[in-house]
Amino acid sequence: MLSFILVIMEVNSYTTSTISYQERVAWVSLAAFTLPYIFYFAWLGFKAGPVAQMPVLNLMLPFALAAGSSALVYGLGRLWLWLRFRDDARLPLDERDRAIARRSLSVAYGILIAGMIVVGGLMPFSRAGWEIVHPAVAFILLAEIVNHGTTIWLYRRGCHD
Amino acid sequence: MTEAAFTNSIRTLRFLNGEMTQAELGQRIGVTRQTIAAIEAGKYSPSLEAAFRIAEVFGKRVDEVFQRPTKKSRNPSRIRSP
Numbered sequence: 440m441l442s443f444i445l446v447i448m449e450v451n452s453y454t455t456s457t458i459s460y461q462e463r464v465a466w467v468s469l470a471a472f473t474l475p476y477i478f479y480f481a482w483l484g485f486k487a488g489p490v491a492q493m494p495v496l497n498l499m500l501p502f503a504l505a506a507g508s509s510a511l512v513y514g515l516g517r518l519w520l521w522l523r524f525r526d527d528a529r530l531p532l533d534e535r536d537r538a539i540a541r542r543s544l545s546v547a548y549g550i551l552i553a554g555m556i557v558v559g560g561l562m563p564f565s566r567a568g569w570e571i572v573h574p575a576v577a578f579i580l581l582a583e584i585v586n587h588g589t590t591i592w593l594y595r596r597g598c599h600d
Numbered sequence: 601m602t603e604a605a606f607t608n609s610i611r612t613l614r615f616l617n618g619e620m621t622q623a624e625l626g627q628r629i630g631v632t633r634q635t636i637a638a639i640e641a642g643k644y645s646p647s648l649e650a651a652f653r654i655a656e657v658f659g660k661r662v663d664e665v666f667q668r669p670t671k672k673s674r675n676p677s678r679i680r681s682p
Contacts, residue, residue, distance in 0.1 A: 456634075457633065457637040459632065459634040459635070459636050460632075460634075534631060534634050534635070534650060535631065535632075535634075535644050536632075536635075575607060595637070597644060598643070598644055599605060599645045599647075
């Protein structure tokens with residue numbers, strides 16, 4: 440999946456590419472926040488036994504693996520982008536980049552707040568431990584995915600304030 | 601694609617001004633080449649400041665660079681009462 444995304448980014452040459460550097464960063468971020476955690480939550484969903492009864496290490500290890508993979512994907516992706524598109528990387532954010540970032544963050548912020556209200560305000564009355572941690576992580580990931588997905592969508596489809 | 605409120609003649613003006621590239625125009629007004637491409641394609645509406653800067657680069661008024669599409673009358677034979 441990551442290589443597919445990287446290939447997409449290589450389609451246009453530098454001089455003719457209309458893909459903004461920030462959009463490329465958003466693609467890398469989206470990959471980093473979806474791929475590793477899809478496997479983690481899939482494993483969580485299909486494993487045998489309730490979460491509350493599992494030893495802590497049995498949960499911490501896969502989660503650490505997912506988080507580490509996410510950081511690795513993000514780090515390698517950003518490094519590759521910086522090496523491949525160094526001239527674009529050096530440019531400061533312009534008004535279009537800032538406008539798109541503002542709109543993406545405002546959408547993601549709403550999701551994050553809603554998630555924190557559910558996780559922090561409602562769930563403690565009926566759940567505990569990992570049964571709260573996992574939804575909290577899921578909401579944070581959802582906010583990040585929405586943030587970067589909205590960024591990509593606005594770069595692709597257009598942004599008119 | 602989200603509809604732009606304005607059309608523009610930036611691409612034409614660039615070619616008429618020594619075949620200026622998108623990168624050159626972007627550098628002169630303080631935006632990236634990709635933003636200029638997005639403006640030309642109607643995918644981004646520039647700020648007022650950027651629009652004025654673009655116009656100044658070409659020595660034109662803002663309304664000569666950016667145009668608002670006029671709505672065609674749906675029933676041209678309809679007579680409005682005074």
